[in-house]
Amino acid sequence: MLSFVYVLTYGKTLAWFHSPRIIIALIALVFCLSALMLQHIILDPKIRLLNFPILxxxxxxxxxxxxxxxxxxxxxxxxxxxxxxxxxxxxxxxxxxxxxxxxxxxxxxxxxxxxxxxxxxxxxxxxxxxxxxxxxxxxxxxxxxxxxxxxxxxxxxxxxxxxxxxxxxxxxxxxxxxxxxxxxxxxxxxxxxxxxxxxxxxxxxxxxxxxxxxxxxxxxxxxSWTDGSDALFISNLRDAHVSGxxxxxxxxxxxxxxxxxxxxxxxxxxxxxxxxxxxxxxxxxxxxxxxxxxxxxxxxxxxxxxxxxxxx
The missing domain is CATH 1.20.1250 (Growth Hormone; Chain: A;)
Known part of the structure; x- marks a missing residue:
């Protein structure tokens, strides 16, 4: 779950799949989910890691x-x-x-x-x-x-x-x-x-x-839509007197x-x-x-x- 949170939180900052950290986190997430599903199928219900009968x-x-x-x-x-x-x-x-x-x-x-x-x-x-x-x-x-x-x-x-x-x-x-x-x-x-x-x-x-x-x-x-000569645009920038x-x-x-x-x-x-x-x-x-x-x-x-x- 921490890997999942990391991907969602830092994905946009690290450019998603262009980041090795994001790729590693996704691999860890897939590996953990696969292991949980495998043990859920193979192991006895009494010793499963995740066993919630109330579901x-x-x-x-x-x-x-x-x-x-x-x-x-x-x-x-x-x-x-x-x-x-x-x-x-x-x-x-x-x-x-x-x-x-x-x-x-x-x-x-x-x-x-x-x-x-x-x-x-x-x-x-x-x-x-x-x-x-x-x-x-x-x-x-x-x-x-x-x-x-x-x-x-x-x-x-x-x-x-x-x-x-x-x-x-x-x-x-x-x-x-x-x-x-x-x-x-x-x-x-x-x-x-x-x-x-x-x-x-x-x-x-x-x-x-x-x-x-x-x-x-x-x-x-x-x-792209703004015209530099527009009166409303100029009025909003009236305090910008310094060059730049x-x-x-x-x-x-x-x-x-x-x-x-x-x-x-x-x-x-x-x-x-x-x-x-x-x-x-x-x-x-x-x-x-x-x-x-x-x-x-x-x-x-x-x-x-x-x-x-x-x-x-």
Whole structure:
């Protein structure tokens, strides 16, 4: 896994397959995966290095897929950080203030889940709520992105995103655990691995590569479209009086606009992905709803509660 992370993280910096380090890391990754698959086929199940019987549970498999797909949305930190570096570059206090807005969303999301699961057990409704919050936050970010964005405009999308993160974590965690009689420690480790390591690495690396290559393409396009006699272009470079500063000022201007454009494009793609996931959740049954009580600290009679996946 470290080889996999190394390839995704440093691939763009080391020019991918032109780097011996990247090639060695890929060879090590392929060798380790081949060894694991070989021992899984040959060795007795009791002595296999990787043997997770809980993966046979449909709820576990579906839940892990859901939390992986939701990584598309909770990994938005990469484009948002690039935007905040531009919008609040001269005031780190404002940037810190914006990031604290998520605390309100985390508290609200936890409270929503607590109140909902006290009386209801429909996981699908909460997953739809989470994806709607992700969609609303991404669309709001998309609509307000600018070089000079006020702190107050960031409140609603940051809170919605935090609510979605908390609701999706709690819902998928409960969905994973409902069909298990044992192996709780194992499923917790697998859940943390998929959510905090694997998913973050995959989508974080994809977004980082996008924010590396796309601004470069857009900057070249902006430069080719710009007319040096354009009044707007001249007004943005009015402070470049020293010889040679015109080029540097133009470069900074193009880079800023290209980064904002790339961030907006990526947020638009995230909105499209959210719509697709929402449609899938609306029409694809992912569990059978049974009448039961999730919290049984009063009567302790919920030992036989089961939530299982429907095979379509």
């Amino acid at each position: 046979k549970e449909r709820n576990v498999r579906v839940g892990l897929i859901i939390i992986f797909v939701f990584g598309i949305f909770y990994s938005m930190s990469t484009p948002l950080s690039a935007w905040e570096n531009i919008a609040f570059q001269n005031n780190p206090i404002e940037r810190a203030h914006v990031n604290t807005y998520s605390i309100y969303g985390y508290v609200m999301g936890a409270l929503i889940c607590f109140l909902y699961y006290r009386k209801y057990n429909n996981f699908k409704n909460m997953l739809i709520l989470a994806i709607l919050c992700y969609l609303s936050a991404a669309y709001r970010f998309y609509s307000i992105i600018d070089q000079q964005t006020s702190v107050s405009m960031m409140f609603a999308p940051m809170v919605l995103r935090a609510i979605a993160i908390m609701v999706s974590y709690i819902t998928v965690g409960l969905y994973l655990a409902m069909s298990l009689k044992e192996h709780y420690r194992t499923i917790i480790l697998i859940f943390i691995f998929v959510r905090s390591f694997f998913t973050s690495v995959v989508f974080g690396s994809l977004y980082s590569n996008w924010m590396y290559y796309r601004p470069t393409q857009l900057m070249a396009r902006l430069a 500063n015109d080029t540097m000022a133009a470069y900074k201007l193009f880079k800023t606009q290209a980064t904002l454009a790339a961030t907006k494009e990526l947020l638009g793609l995230i909105c499209i992905a959210a719509v697709i996931v929402l449609i899938v959740l609306l029409y694809l049954p992912i569990y059978k709803k049974l009448t039961r009580h999730m919290f049984t600290w009063k009567n302790h009679d919920g030992d036989d509660d089961v939530a299982e996946t429907v095979v379509v």
